[in-house]
Amino acid sequence: xxxxxxxxxxxxxxxxxxxxxxxxxxxxxxxxxxxxxxxxxxxxxxxxxxxxxxxxxxxxxxxxxxxxxxxxxxxxxxxxxxxxxxxxxxxxxxxxxxxxxxxxxxxxxxxxxxxxxxxxxxxxxxxxxxxxxxxxxxxxxxxxxxxxxxxxxxxxxxxxxxxxxxxxxxxxxxxxxxxxxxxxxxxxxxxxxxxxxxxxxxxxxxxxxxxxxxxxxxxxxxxxxx
Amino acid sequence: xxxxxxxxxxxxxxxxxxxxxxxxxxxxxxxxxxxxxxxxxxxxxxxxxxxxxxxxxxxxxxxxxxxxxxxxxxxxxxxxxxxxxxxxxxxxxxxxxxxxxxxxxxxxxxxxxxxxxxxxxxxxxxxxxxxxxxxxxxxxxxxxxxxxxxxxxxxxxxxxxxxxxxxxxxxxxxxxxxxxxxxxxxxxxxxxxxxxxxxxxxxxxxxxxxxxxxxxxxxxxxxxxxxxxxxxxxxxxxxxxxxxxxxxxxxxxxxxxxxxxxxxxxxxxxxxxxxxxxxxxxxxxxxxxxxxxxxxxxxxxxxxxxxxxxxxxxxxxxxxxxxxxxxxxxxxxxxxxxxxxxxxxxxxxxxxxxxxxxxxxxxx
Ligand SMILES: Nc1ncnc2c1ncn2[C@@H]1O[C@H](COP(=O)(O)OP(=O)(O)O)[C@@H](O)[C@H]1O
Ligand SMILES: [Mg+2]
Numbered sequence: 001x002x003x004x005x006x007x008x009x010x011x012x013x014x015x016x017x018x019x020x021x022x023x024x025x026x027x028x029x030x031x032x033x034x035x036x037x038x039x040x041x042x043x044x045x046x047x048x049x050x051x052x053x054x055x056x057x058x059x060x061x062x063x064x065x066x067x068x069x070x071x072x073x074x075x076x077x078x079x080x081x082x083x084x085x086x087x088x089x090x091x092x093x094x095x096x097x098x099x100x101x102x103x104x105x106x107x108x109x110x111x112x113x114x115x116x117x118x119x120x121x122x123x124x125x126x127x128x129x130x131x132x133x134x135x136x137x138x139x140x141x142x143x144x145x146x147x148x149x150x151x152x153x154x155x156x157x158x159x160x161x162x163x164x165x166x167x168x169x170x171x172x173x174x175x176x177x178x179x180x181x182x183x184x185x186x187x188x189x190x191x192x193x194x195x196x197x198x199x200x201x202x203x204x205x206x207x208x209x210x211x212x213x214x215x216x217x218x219x220x221x222x223x224x225x226x
Numbered sequence: 227x228x229x230x231x232x233x234x235x236x237x238x239x240x241x242x243x244x245x246x247x248x249x250x251x252x253x254x255x256x257x258x259x260x261x262x263x264x265x266x267x268x269x270x271x272x273x274x275x276x277x278x279x280x281x282x283x284x285x286x287x288x289x290x291x292x293x294x295x296x297x298x299x300x301x302x303x304x305x306x307x308x309x310x311x312x313x314x315x316x317x318x319x320x321x322x323x324x325x326x327x328x329x330x331x332x333x334x335x336x337x338x339x340x341x342x343x344x345x346x347x348x349x350x351x352x353x354x355x356x357x358x359x360x361x362x363x364x365x366x367x368x369x370x371x372x373x374x375x376x377x378x379x380x381x382x383x384x385x386x387x388x389x390x391x392x393x394x395x396x397x398x399x400x401x402x403x404x405x406x407x408x409x410x411x412x413x414x415x416x417x418x419x420x421x422x423x424x425x426x427x428x429x430x431x432x433x434x435x436x437x438x439x440x441x442x443x444x445x446x447x448x449x450x451x452x453x454x455x456x457x458x459x460x461x462x463x464x465x466x467x468x469x470x471x472x473x474x475x476x477x478x479x480x481x482x483x484x485x486x487x488x489x490x491x492x493x494x495x496x497x498x499x500x501x502x503x504x505x506x507x508x509x510x511x512x513x514x515x516x517x518x519x520x521x522x523x524x525x526x527x528x529x530x531x532x533x534x535x536x537x538x539x540x541x542x543x544x545x546x547x548x549x550x551x552x553x554x555x556x557x558x559x560x561x562x563x564x565x566x567x568x569x570x571x572x573x574x575x576x577x578x579x580x581x582x583x584x585x586x587x588x589x590x
Contacts, residue, residue, distance in 0.1 A: 047589055056507055056586040077511070083585070084509020091589050095504045099236045100229065108229055112510035156508070168589055 001068060003164045003196030004030040004053055009062030011048050011219075022048040024219040026062070030164070033194045035187065037210035039201060045219040046200040047092070047168055053198060054087045054166045055079045067163045084113035088157030088195075092168040094149045096141040102152045103128060103137040109159040120159070127155040131185060147178040151185060158189060165190060167199040171206055183209040230518035234525055244490035245526050245533075251483050252534025252565060253541075255476060259557040260542070262472035264550035265394070269468075270459040271358070272318065272335060272392035277343040279436050281316075281458040282426035282443060282450045289453060289461035291318050291392075291424050298421030300447055307442045309434030314341035315402060315423030319409045320395055324373035328365040335392040336374055336381075338405020341427065346387055349401035355381040358390045358397040363547040374398070375412030393462065394550055428452070480564045487523050487572030495519070495576045499583055506585035515580050516573075523573030527565045 011023040022045045030036050040046050051057040052064055055071050058079075063072045066086055074082060083089075096105045103124055110120035128137045131151040141149055150170060157165050167186065171179030183199075187209050190197045199210060207213045215222045234241060273281070282304060287294030301313045316339050323334035336355075342348035350356060357366060361383070366372060371380045381400060390397035400408070402423070410417045418424075430439055440452040453461060460466055495502070502515055535558065545551055 051586050051589050054507075054589075056589055080506065080509060080511050080585070083507060089507055089589065091504070091507075095500070095588060097229065097501060097504075099233050104229075104232070108505070109508050111228055112505055112508060112514055160509070 001032060002029050002065070003032050003034070003067060004028065004198070005063075005065040006049070006053065007063045007065075009049075009052060009059045009064060011045075011052060011057065012060045022219050023052070023059070026216075026219070026221050028214065028221060030196050030198060032163075032196055033191065034212065035190060035197045035199065035210045037199050037201060037207040037213045038216060039204060039207060039213055040216035041202060044216045046202075046216055048219075049216065050166045050168050050198060050200055053164070054089055055082045056089075081113075084109075085160060086162055086164065088160065088162040088165040090150075090153045090157045090165070090167040090170050092172065094141075094153045094173075096149060096152055096156075098141055101138050101140055102133055102144065102148075102155075105141070105152055106155050106159050109156055113160060115160065123159065123161075124155070127158060127189075128152075130189065131155050146173055147182060150174065150182050154182070154186060154189065158193065158195070161193075163196060165195050165197045167197065169200055169202070171201065171203060176205070179203070179206060230521045231525070234522055240494075241522070241526050244486060245530050247486045247490075248483055248527060248530035248565065248569070249534045249537070251479055251486070252530050252561060253537050255479050255483075255561045255564065256534060256538040256553070256558065257541075257551070258472060258476050258479065259561060260538075260551040260553045261549075262469070262476070263554050263557055264552040265468055265472075266465065267389060267552050268360075268391050268394040268550045269462050269465055270392075271389040272337055272397050273455065273459050273462075275344065275346050275387065275390045275397075276316070276339075276341075276427050276455075277429070278427045278455050279430040279434075280428040280440055280443065280452050280454060282428060282447070282452045283424075285444075285449050285451045287451070289451065289458075290463070292320075294424045295418065296423055296426055296450065297419070298423065300450065301426055303446050304426055304428060304443050307439060307446055309431050309439045310428055310443075311431045311434075312341065312429040314339065314427050315425075316340075316427050317402065317405050317409065317418060317422075317424045318392060319375075319405065319413065320393070321375040321408070321412055323361070323396065323398065324378065325361070325364060325366045326370050326372070330364070332361060332364045332366075333395040334361070334372075334374065334398045335395040336398045336400060336405060336408045337390075337392070338400055338402040338408075338423070339427075340402060341429075343429075346390065346399065347385065349399070350384050352401055352404050353380070353382060354384045354400070355404075356385045356387045356399040357383045359386050359388045360391055360396040360547075361398070362386060364396070372398070374408055377411045379408045379411050381408075426450075476564075480568050483527070483565050484568035484572040487527070487569045488575040491519050491523060491573050491576045492579060495579045500588070502580060502583045503585055503588035506583065507588040512577075512581050516577050519576050519580070520570055520573040523569040524566055527569035528562075531562050531565055 006028040009026040013020045106124040283294040304313045319336045322331040371382050406418050436454045443452045
């Protein structure tokens with residue numbers, strides 16, 4: 001089964017009296033434990049694609065199937081529940097809750113979606129350990145380095161055991177060395193758990209961490225070797 | 227829920243402005259309430275202390291003690307009415323009271339009565355009086371002989387009663403002939419006869435209907451207008467207006483509490499738009515987020531109540547006894563529920579804004 005199937009997805013933004021097609025005829029199939037790198041210049045529609053795949057945005061037309069659920073027609077409430085259980089996000093701007101510790105930033109996901117505390121705690125501790133944050137779990141975000149914050153965000157995305165993890169330029173704020181570290185971690189974590197992932201990047205040096213590379217230009221996808 | 231509490235604990239400064247404003251309003255509410263209760267209780271104690279069900283006024287009295295006058299022989303007629311347990315007489319005269327050793331003349335309500343009830347003992351001997359504790363606050367002591375009225379009728383204080391005042395004048399309770407002597411000496415313009423009272427105090431048998439008894443009593447006598455104890459209290463001149471005025475001010479103050487909380491959390495929600503978008507993106511429902519705001523609003527209100535309560539207690543120690551304030555637990559409870567409920571509603575005002583936040587903005 002595919003983790004993600006986009007079929008002929010189109011997304012049109014209305015801006016003033018002009019229509020901008022941010023995505024056009026986008027068709028993409030991501031396998032169960034596949035890592036896909038989505039590469040393209042700024043404004044090409046990467047974030048839009050990720051948002052649609054994760055149920056943050058609805059497509060104008062086309063269908064979006066995640067882990068067998070066709071979410072294209074879901075209303076807000078169902079989409080919220082879907083996001084809480086089926087996908088994990090790492091946002092471009094890390095967006096941790098500033099007054100919660102690293103560990104609490106992971107636990108908040110379980111809390112917000114009403115998951116039982118006990119298992120959530122052990123999962124959070126395990127994730128932090130694996131991400132090399134075992135000693136930093138009681139630190140607040142502003143006591144962490146950029147790389148550490150990024151790793152907390154990765155832990156948060158994996159907290160609710162999603163089948164699909166979506167990363168929006170996870171290394172853009174990091175230097176090359178740190179970026180490679182983070183990408184290695186993403187790959188290890190995702191592969192170990194059998195989670196599928198789409199990693200958006202415009203940094204072509206990072207694409208070798210993926211199983212496959214997909215290029216996007218002006219809202220159109222084009223497969224390429226990788 | 228936990229995230230809301232954690233924010234309160236770790237960023238208390240964020241809530242200080244709203245908390246401070248609500249604390250001041252709580253202080254105001256507690257003082258307004260205490261003043262209302264003090265005025266109300268201080269005006270009506272002489273009626274409530276009788277533990278009576280019905281008060282019988284003469285039909286020309288227009289519900290006023292001072293205008294009313296009933297003959298003692300009416301008591302037998304009233305006693306004959308079905309459901310009446312006991313009937314006794316009551317008379318009341320407002321006069322200045324000279325306390326030995328005090329320069330100020332105190333305000334007193336000299337009340338002649340026939341029947342003790344609850345906290346009110348049976349009438350003392352002629353020339354003796356049970357005085358309200360208020361008179362003690364004003365400098366009187368047991369064994370003192372106070373001089374009542376311009377013609378200075380002497381009364382010896384032999385004990386205290388509490389919450390027995392009328393129109394904020396200290397209750398001074400005497401047996402009927404002593405009251406008539408006080409009245410007739412000082413108010414020759416309004417003399418009372420040997421067995422006359424101002425009103426009759428009626429106690430009903432358990433289970434008897436006050437409304438039925440009232441109409442039966444007034445039919446039997448044909449010269450009286452009877453009121454329930456509660457109606458008698460509210461017939462005190464000015465008391466209704468006083469209650470309404472204070473209730474309005476208290477209501478408006480509570481409304482301001484709601485407004486402050488609503489405004490504060492509306493602004494906070496704007497500030498938190500980014501955070502809420504992220505939480506929504508990771509699966510938080512609108513309900514969870516709004517519940518967090520409401521929890522914070524309730525905690526702020528409760529904290530403000532506690533601090534406001536302590537401040538009120540501190541300030542109350544500085545209030546001179548001449549200011550009629552009563553701090554009642556029931557009033558504090560009313561203020562607590564009032565602020566918590568208005569704060570809840572105030573917090574709920576953010577609902578629309580929270581619902582409107584687009585989770586997609588988290589990723590943009
Ligand atoms: N909310 C929006 N309203 C209008 N236009 C938008 C909106 N979001 C994105 N766009 C436009 O859609 C196109 C694709 O944007 P985006 O998916 O963010 O690209 P990328 O992530 O590759 O930089 C851009 O032209 C952008 O200006
Ligand atoms: Mg983008």
